[in-house]
Amino acid sequence: MRIAGKGLVSHNRTVNFSFNGKDYMGLEGDTLASALLANDVHLVGRSFKYHRPRGILTAGSEEPNALVSTGKGAARDPNIRATQQELFEGLVAQSQNCWPSVERDVMAVNDLAAPFLGAGFYYKTFMWPALLWEKLYEPIIRRAAGLGALSGAANKDPYEKAFAFCDLLVIGSGPAGLMAALTAGRAGADVILAEDDSRMGGRLLAEVEEIDGKPAHVWVAEVLAELESMDNVRLMPRTSVTGVYDHGTYSALERVSHHLPPSQSLKTAHRPRECFWRIAAKASVLAAGAIERPIAFRNNDRPGIMMAGA
Structure with missing residues (x-):
C-alpha cells in the first residue's frame, strides 16, 4: 500500500x-x-x-x-x-x-x-x-x-529526572524553530531545541517545498548537522515540553527508549524509559506550529477519514 x-x-x-x-x-x-x-x-x-x-x-x-x-x-x-x-x-x-x-x-x-x-x-x-x-x-x-x-x-523499568539550563529554549523544530535555534546558536547563546517528534523539521519533512534551491528535508538535515556541531546547542528530540512556571522554569518529558527494543534500551545500554526534565531558561521561543481543524460532516470519525496533513 x-x-x-x-x-x-x-x-x-x-x-x-x-x-x-x-x-x-x-x-x-x-x-x-x-x-x-x-x-x-x-x-x-x-x-x-x-x-x-x-x-x-x-x-x-x-x-x-x-x-x-x-x-x-x-x-x-x-x-x-x-x-x-x-x-x-x-x-x-x-x-x-x-x-x-x-x-x-x-x-x-x-x-x-x-x-x-x-x-x-x-x-x-x-x-x-x-x-x-x-x-x-x-x-x-x-x-x-x-x-x-x-x-x-x-x-521495574528505570525512570530518570534531570535539570538543564540555557539562555534560550526553543520549543518546536519546524522552520521557525530551526531558524531561531540556528540564529541564537551562531550568536553564541546556550540553546536547547526541544521537539516532540522523533525527527526534527516539522512540516518541512512532509510537504513538497524547496529552500535555497534544494528539497526542504535536505535543508533540514544540513541545519541539524550544523546545530549538532555546536557545543552550545543541545538537540532534544522525542521531548514534550509540558508546562511553563515561574522564573523561566519549564517541564519536559523525554521518551528516551520507547523506540528501542528492551534488549537494547534497558539491559545493555542502561537507558531509562523516560526522563523528566526541569529546564531553566532565560528566554524561550514557542514554535510549536499549529494543528489542523477537522471539517464536520456525517461519519467523519470513521476509519479511512484522515486530516489533509496526515
Whole structure:
C-alpha cells in the first residue's frame, strides 16, 4: 500500500512487529501508524462512549483515535499514539477499549442506542433510585470508564529526572524553530531545541517545498548537522515540553527508549524509559506550529477519514 519513491523510510531494512496478535512487516523509519496503513490495516480501536470504529486521523501528537497499548506484562504501556510510536524489531501492540476483538466489539451495540444516550444523560438517568447508585450504577460506569488499562504488576523499568539550563529554549523544530535555534546558536547563546517528534523539521519533512534551491528535508538535515556541531546547542528530540512556571522554569518529558527494543534500551545500554526534565531558561521561543481543524460532516470519525496533513 506504499507509494513508490515517497516517504523518509529505509526501503532496504525491514522490521517485524505484531498488532492484535497478528504478525506484520514494516520498514525502518516507520511509525506504528504508517506501518499499519502500509499493511492495509485501518481499524485500530473503538471510541470511548459508543464504541464506534476508529482509525488513524492525524500524523502526530494530536492523534485522538489511534491509541494502542504496547508491550506485555508489567511493561505494558496504555494509550500510546500509533502516530508517535516508532517501529522497532519485535514491537507488540494491541487495540484498546474493545472485547473480544476490535473487529467484533460487543459494546458496539451502544452505537445503536445513541439516539437515547445524549450528552450527559447519565446525570439525570442514574439519580433514582438512590439505593442503586453504589450497588449498580457506579460499578457499571467505573468498569466502562477509561481506555487502556495497566497490567497491575509493578513496572521495574528505570525512570530518570534531570535539570538543564540555557539562555534560550526553543520549543518546536519546524522552520521557525530551526531558524531561531540556528540564529541564537551562531550568536553564541546556550540553546536547547526541544521537539516532540522523533525527527526534527516539522512540516518541512512532509510537504513538497524547496529552500535555497534544494528539497526542504535536505535543508533540514544540513541545519541539524550544523546545530549538532555546536557545543552550545543541545538537540532534544522525542521531548514534550509540558508546562511553563515561574522564573523561566519549564517541564519536559523525554521518551528516551520507547523506540528501542528492551534488549537494547534497558539491559545493555542502561537507558531509562523516560526522563523528566526541569529546564531553566532565560528566554524561550514557542514554535510549536499549529494543528489542523477537522471539517464536520456525517461519519467523519470513521476509519479511512484522515486530516489533509496526515
